[in-house]
Amino acid sequence: MHWFAKQRYLIDYTVAAMLRRRAKNVGLLAVYTTIVFLLASVMLYSNALKQEASVLLKEAPELVVQRMVAGRHDLIPADYLEPLRGIRGVRRLEGRLWGYFYDSTVNANYTFMVPPERDIDPGSIVIGDAIARARGSETGDVLAFRGAGETLYPFRVAEVLPHESAIVAADLVLLSEADFRGFFGIPPGKFTDITLTVANPKEVRTVAEKVVSALPDTRPILREEMQRTYASLFDWREGMVLVLLAGALLAFAILAWEKASGLSADERREIGILKAVGWGTGDVLKMKLWEGGLLSMLAFLLGFTLAYWHVFGTSAALLAPALKGWAVLYPNFELTPAVDGLQLTSLFVITVFPYTASTLVPVWRAAVTHPDVVMR
Amino acid sequence: MSAIELYAVRKAFNEGRPNEFLAVDGVDLEIEPGRITVLTGPSGSGKTTLLTLIGCLARPTEGRVHLGGESVSGLPERFLTELRRRTFGFVFQQFNLIRGLSVLENVMLPAYPLGPHYSTLHGRAMELLTHLRLGHRAEARVEWLSGGEAQRAAIARALINDPSVVIADEPTANLDSHLSAAFLDIVAELRSQGRTVLLTSHDPLITGAGVVDRVVAMRDGRVV
Missing domain, CATH: 2.40.40.20 (Barwin-like endoglucanases)
Known part of the structure; x- marks a missing residue:
């Protein structure tokens, strides 16, 4: 009971803190959402293409x-x-x-x-x-x-x-x-x-x-060889796009590190106050992890929803030329919505993990701020 | 009620570097429980540093700090946090209320890590605010408060976990005489509740106040 109540207080505080630093968090959320959106679009789209091709090849x-x-x-x-x-x-x-x-x-x-x-x-x-x-x-x-x-x-x-x-x-x-x-x-x-x-x-x-x-x-x-060829063709195209996106992912990890480590004097003082009034290092750490977790979840949900709409609603208007590539005649068709649980999990891991990993050290450094900083 | 004892306490900053600085230099002191003690002295005399050592905000470089007969200076961080949370209430010179939050939220903040029931915590915070004549400002954001109101909000926050020791650093530095007198009234009441009150001040209004039980003078990191 205490544990849940404590987490609720921490979340309440975290949400209030994030809203107070709206500009910083909205910027980070926008970049994060874009990354999830791009990766999810590529994954959803190439998976749907593979499925489509395999359904059609069943008749072959x-x-x-x-x-x-x-x-x-x-x-x-x-x-x-x-x-x-x-x-x-x-x-x-x-x-x-x-x-x-x-x-x-x-x-x-x-x-x-x-x-x-x-x-x-x-x-x-x-x-x-x-x-x-x-x-x-x-x-x-x-x-x-x-x-x-x-x-x-x-x-x-x-x-x-x-x-x-x-x-x-x-x-x-x-x-x-x-x-x-x-x-x-x-x-x-x-x-x-x-x-x-x-x-x-x-x-x-x-x-x-x-x-x-x-x-x-x-x-x-x-x-089955034909099916494999189609699958590897789409895998190859997906891989090409993902390699390009890997750069974006790295840039995002650097941005996340920079944002998390660039604690303003105000934030440092706030953490000092919290520790002086009785918050432990663990409490601050949890609060910061909640901050990262809430941001990640929100970005993931937003990015994934946008990608779903992009792929299945607009037939992947942004990605089609790179992924569909049928000579110069691009097929024009609507994909059947399909989401694979494993794919969703991997997407979650490859987006949330780099963010969490890149913010962990800066967050720890913030959490060990000495409480006497507020008295100096 | 726990007595606070200090034995040969030293606190150095930037140790081993050319700019090493000794803020507290061999202080032996006993602070009696249930009384009001004021640490006084000029700026840089080590009063505030001594408060941080007593309040478990920092550890001494040398020497021991005892609380209720037990040494606390060597305790690991999480025990110090626990002690700080349950034994001490702090009122800082700049009040250090968190901007953007309401008075009520600021007051409840020290209790969050304990995870009390919300209605209990809310009730206690409102009770303290009402007692300190701030009930009507509970929902106001702290940046809208006057100096006296901000200090009373800081006092309410210091009392939310019902500490036995209240520590205030230069509490009247930002207050006029009228508000300083009001603060002394609150301090007297804290003592009547059986709490130990430890203040730092070089304000004669505080050091000369009848309510103060003991004044400890400091200079160059030593008790004089």
Whole structure:
């Protein structure tokens, strides 16, 4: 009971003391909140991106088989489908047609693809929303691209892909098989790669091994490898931004040290008075720790709330160019709010810990102020 | 009631440095409980330093300070704090009230580390303020107080933990004669409550007051 009452008195006193030194504390709070905001934005955003990509990749086939010629990807003949069909555990397989295209009018790369489960009328295309934005097109417009043999191919936009799939479909152009073969000059009987659906996820690696032994000039790519690539891509981008922010974090720790150690004569005298009237070193230390704790909590809550709004409310307007980076076509989509407990804890540790650590020594020095200072 | 005894007490500042300075130089003194003692002497005679040693605000460089027969000069910091909190009440020359807080908050401040029940603490603080004719100023911020009011607020703060010894450093230095006389009335009342009162002053109004039991003269860090 006494302990709680004592903490309440200390908190009351601390809050009053902080309000008395409003300018100093508001400045510190603003810098602290900004740091939490930036770090939380990066963490929330890249985590949400990873989640988004992984949700979308769930639909992807377990295995993609590519043909390799002299170490580089080449078109795969349709008669490769036969030996693959014989592998036990393969439920379904399909030849895919897709390829990258550089659009010099907007300096962007698109991905052209023949959708496996959808018929598109010849002469029509379905485009991702980033392309629609970049080219200023909508359904019904005609878009022309220069294809194989420098021929100009006009296509009518049949549909713009929905917003939700933007993260991986932003730069997508879906077209019919005939148009695709004509546009890229790919003869019949050849595919870009072959996708395999495997019934039992545990068998995916065995199937991949069998693919290589049946067709030694091919390379199987596992879905989990793709997921890992996406994850590490976003991790890498997150890391880049965090490295830049590390400088800011260090600067903040220095500022916190400076603020905490730069006790004004008034503050020193106040601590002297408190000690003279019966406060112990421990009481002053606790009061100062409460001060740091309250400031940290407030900055953390404010910074995190702002970051949450920034990431999930404004689609991370400030960070998107650095973290999303999809060629030059930035996907435009809203992320599903997701907060990871571990992430929240790590964020708390990496922001509150440097502050507490950098203020501990100055706080201790203040707390051991001799009480007789008030008599001098 | 505890007697305060000092044996060969010395206090040096900046020890071992070229600017070493001996503020108290071999003082033997006994302060009787329940009485009013005044330390007097010119500026720099060591009165205030001696008060800090007696009030456990600082430790002597040499010698011993006894309180109720027990040596307190070698006690660790937290015991000294505990003693300071429970045994002594201080009234400083500049009053040293904390600006930005109300009179009531300032008065309650020394009790915070003890964690008493709020209503008990509030009741006791109001009782003291009312007794010292400051009840109506309880919610006022201390920077709005007059000199006499500030001193009475400082006295109320010194009494909040019900100390047996009240120490006041140059209590009338910032007061006119009328307020100094009022202060002496309060001091007399403290004695009647059985408290030991220890003052420093070179104000003849204090040293010559009938209420004072004993005047101890100091010069150059020694009792003369």
